[in-house]
Amino acid sequence: MLGENHALVYEFPDFVDQIKHLKVNNSAFATMASRYHELDNKIRALELTKVPTADEHFLALKLERLNLKDKLYQYLVHDAI
Numbered sequence: 001m002l003g004e005n006h007a008l009v010y011e012f013p014d015f016v017d018q019i020k021h022l023k024v025n026n027s028a029f030a031t032m033a034s035r036y037h038e039l040d041n042k043i044r045a046l047e048l049t050k051v052p053t054a055d056e057h058f059l060a061l062k063l064e065r066l067n068l069k070d071k072l073y074q075y076l077v078h079d080a081i
Contacts, residue, residue, distance in 0.1 A: 006040045006065070008033060008072065015076040022079055029075045032068050039065040 008019050022029040043061050046053055 005044065006069075007037065008069075011069065012073065012076060018076050018079045022075055026075065029072065032072055032075075036065060036068040036072060039068070 009016050023033055039061055
């Protein structure tokens with residue numbers, strides 16, 4: 001869906017406490033989460049404003065966001081154990 005918010009708290013509602021904890025206590029997680037949110041905001045803005053952009057660029061942004069989401073999820077699962 002265009003313009004959908006993919007914030008980590010929406011993507012992983014069962015891990016809200018771990019997300020908050022890791023953002024404060026794990027600098028690697030915090031850096032990746034910050035980049036993830038930056039990408040999500042950029043992608044959403046491109047979708048909503050319909051700013052012309054090359055498909056390759058748009059797909060690269062979405063792929064980077066997806067890869068970060070996978071890495072962040074691994075942190076969340078590991079922290080929950």
